[in-house]
Amino acid sequence: MAETKLQRQNKLTVLTNPKLTEAAAIIEKAFVQRRTLIVAGKCSVRYTGRAKSTLEPGERILIIKEDGSLLVHRPVGYEPVNWQPPGSIFHVQTKADSIEVHAVRQKPRESVRVTFDKVFMVSALSLVDSGEFSLYASEQDMHRAILLKPSLLEEGFKPISYEKKVEPGFVDVYGVDKNGKLVVVEVKRKTAGKEAVLQLAKYIDAIKSKADRELRGVLVAPSLGKDVQRLLVTLGLEFKALDPKKCAKVLKKTETTKLEKFFEGKHE
Amino acid sequence: MAETKLQRQNKLTVLTNPKLTEAAAIIEKAFVQRRTLIVAGKCSVRYTGRAKSTLEPGERILIIKEDGSLLVHRPVGYEPVNWQPPGSIFHVQTKADSIEVHAVRQKPRESVRVTFDKVFMVSALSLVDSGEFSLYASEQDMHRAILLKPSLLEEGFKPISYEKKVEPGFVDVYGVDKNGKLVVVEVKRKTAGKEAVLQLAKYIDAIKSKADRELRGVLVAPSLGKDVQRLLVTLGLEFKALDPKKCAKVLKKTETTKLEKFFEGKHE
Numbered sequence: 001m002a003e004t005k006l007q008r009q010n011k012l013t014v015l016t017n018p019k020l021t022e023a024a025a026i027i028e029k030a031f032v033q034r035r036t037l038i039v040a041g042k043c044s045v046r047y048t049g050r051a052k053s054t055l056e057p058g059e060r061i062l063i064i065k066e067d068g069s070l071l072v073h074r075p076v077g078y079e080p081v082n083w084q085p086p087g088s089i090f091h092v093q094t095k096a097d098s099i100e101v102h103a104v105r106q107k108p109r110e111s112v113r114v115t116f117d118k119v120f121m122v123s124a125l126s127l128v129d130s131g132e133f134s135l136y137a138s139e140q141d142m143h144r145a146i147l148l149k150p151s152l153l154e155e156g157f158k159p160i161s162y163e164k165k166v167e168p169g170f171v172d173v174y175g176v177d178k179n180g181k182l183v184v185v186e187v188k189r190k191t192a193g194k195e196a197v198l199q200l201a202k203y204i205d206a207i208k209s210k211a212d213r214e215l216r217g218v219l220v221a222p223s224l225g226k227d228v229q230r231l232l233v234t235l236g237l238e239f240k241a242l243d244p245k246k247c248a249k250v251l252k253k254t255e256t257t258k259l260e261k262f263f264e265g266k267h268e
Numbered sequence: 269m270a271e272t273k274l275q276r277q278n279k280l281t282v283l284t285n286p287k288l289t290e291a292a293a294i295i296e297k298a299f300v301q302r303r304t305l306i307v308a309g310k311c312s313v314r315y316t317g318r319a320k321s322t323l324e325p326g327e328r329i330l331i332i333k334e335d336g337s338l339l340v341h342r343p344v345g346y347e348p349v350n351w352q353p354p355g356s357i358f359h360v361q362t363k364a365d366s367i368e369v370h371a372v373r374q375k376p377r378e379s380v381r382v383t384f385d386k387v388f389m390v391s392a393l394s395l396v397d398s399g400e401f402s403l404y405a406s407e408q409d410m411h412r413a414i415l416l417k418p419s420l421l422e423e424g425f426k427p428i429s430y431e432k433k434v435e436p437g438f439v440d441v442y443g444v445d446k447n448g449k450l451v452v453v454e455v456k457r458k459t460a461g462k463e464a465v466l467q468l469a470k471y472i473d474a475i476k477s478k479a480d481r482e483l484r485g486v487l488v489a490p491s492l493g494k495d496v497q498r499l500l501v502t503l504g505l506e507f508k509a510l511d512p513k514k515c516a517k518v519l520k521k522t523e524t525t526k527l528e529k530f531f532e533g534k535h536e
Contacts, residue, residue, distance in 0.1 A: 011388055012284060012285070012308070012388050012389060014282060014284050014389055016280060016282050017280070036329070036343050038306060038308075038329065040280070040306075040391070040393050040395070044399065047520075049519075049520070050409065050412070050519035050520060051403060051404065051405050051409055051515070051516030051517070051519040051520050052403070052404040052405070052516070053401065053402060053403045053404065053516065053520075054401075054402050054404070055399055055400075055401045055402075056399030056400045056401075057399050058395075058396070058397030058398060058399030059393075059395035059396050059397050060395065060397055061304070061306065061331070061393075061395075063329070063341065065341070065343055065344055065345070065346070066343050066344060067343075067344040067345065069344070069345060069346035070346070071341075071346060073331065073333075073339075074395075074397045075304050075333055075334050075335075075393075075395035075396075075397050076333055076334060076335040076337070076354070076397075077333070077335065077337060077354070078333070078337035078338070078339060078348075078351050078352065078353050078354065080346075081401055083346050084346065085346050086344070086345070086346065120279055120280050120393065121280060121282055121391060121393070123308070123389060123391075125308055125327075125329075125343075125388065125389070127308070127326075127327035127328065127329075127342075127343035128326070128327050128343075129326030129327050129328055129342050129343050129344075130326060131312065131323055131324030131325050131326030132323075132324045133321065133322075133323045133324075133349055134321060134322050134323075135319060135320070135321045136319065136320040136321065136322070137319050137320070141318065141319055144318070247319070248319030248320065248321065249319070251317075251318035251319040252315075252317070252318060252319050252321075
């Protein structure tokens with residue numbers, strides 16, 4: 001243990017190449033103090049719950065957060081190989097040549113056991129984080145989100161084109177509903193006012209003369225301005241509430257298909 | 269920098285409370301050497317790609333793996349607040365009072381910028397992990413997976429009961445298909461042999477006399493034994509391939525709804 005470094009502060013405890021008993025002590029203290037724990041080492045993992053899984057020994061990173069959530073990360077891949085949502089109860093046990101970290105949840109009964117026979121680093125941190133997370137999508141991002149996931153507009157909607165030139169301008173999204181009616185969609189990323197309604201009405205008028213079937217106009221926006229509802233109804237148009245944040249997530253989602261599939265249990 | 273500890277080994281580099289320039293040097297070297305990097309510190313995050321997001325300053329853990337995947341974890345919650353799949357290219361830049369870690373992907377163009385104005389710990393690790401991950405589901409787990417997600421059997425299937433007593437034993441899963449036909453399901457977790465087929469045939473015979481409508485028998489197993497297909501067809505039964513691992517993931521999935529929703533962009 002010649003190279004072991006022990007450093008304690010309010011913020012941070014780090015121990016490199018500790019003895020297993022030393023690592024266990026840090027881990028136990030982190031549980032009691034509800035600090036965020038990072039352990040890098042050689043471990044195997046067993047999960048028992050609704051299903052069962054085993055992970056043979058290898059070098060990984062275990063993260064246990066102050067809220068009792070758990071992640072085991074292998075050196076490759078962005079998905080955790082094992083994970084538990086917040087609310088687990090943790091124990092650490094020192095065996096002859098290993099330490100076992102147990103995470104147990106009651107509802108439903110689930111248990112994750114991470115057995116380390118070597119610890120390279122153990123770190124306990126007190127982290128303070130109240131920073132706000134904001135997702136942003138432009139109006140064009142909202143168009144693309146609807147194209148990628150048409151059910152954002154409504155079930156059965158099939159987009160035909162977007163940013164389609166229709167005098168006096170461009171129709172945001174253009175498609176067919178589940179009943180075969182044409183749908184003209186006008187998208188706003190903020191509360192939609194009278195101007196947006198009138199703009200949509202103009203497009204509907206311009207297309208109506210050429211359309212061979214029934215036509216619907218849908219105004220898409222996070223909310224509708226005061227007194228706009230009446231105008232909308234008078235003009236025979238519809239409103240669909242859609243938050244740009246939701247669109248941003250749909251767009252981001254398309255980048256993370258693999259991860260989703262992992263969590264949906266669709267891989268392999 | 270009185271408390272800074274520097275330790276280098278093949279396996280592990282750890283620096284606590286480093287100067288920003290020191291942290292940047294470790295980070296840069298980890299990129300070059302393709303090591304797994306863990307940085308704990310106060311940071312803000314910007315993501316630009318199909319959508320945009322910002323995360324205000326707070327104390328978090330950044331993990332960058334050897335394959336170029338990236339995770340930013342807040343001190344609570346098991347989902348990362350920002351993440352990128354493998355394949356990013358990384359840079360680190362030292363500014364007057366911060367360091368910026370850039371991750372850029374080309375297809376599609378996406379960029380994550382993590383700006384640290386304080387680093388509590390930086391760690392670069394060379395991790396070796398070839399351990400196999402195995403998921404296990406019992407036959408009963410498979411029953412429950414089908415109940416939870418009936419589309420595992422087929423689209424439109426509606427389970428009525430399971431482990432239903434029918435002389436000469438118990439029917440595994442019992443339900444109605446999309447055309448209103450009764451479906452009797454026999455589940456095996458390994459390759460199904462003649463015995464399984466005959467067992468299902470017996471149940472079908474026993475129920476047929478009481479059933480008021482058409483009856484289907486479906487044998488569910490990861491695979492069908494040699495020469496069993498012919499017997500199955502002769503008896504008018506069907507086979508549906510289903511892997512216990514897939515069932516295990518469906519069961520595990522029900523535990524991680526929140527996480528899925530997060531990755532599906534359904535939260536908030």
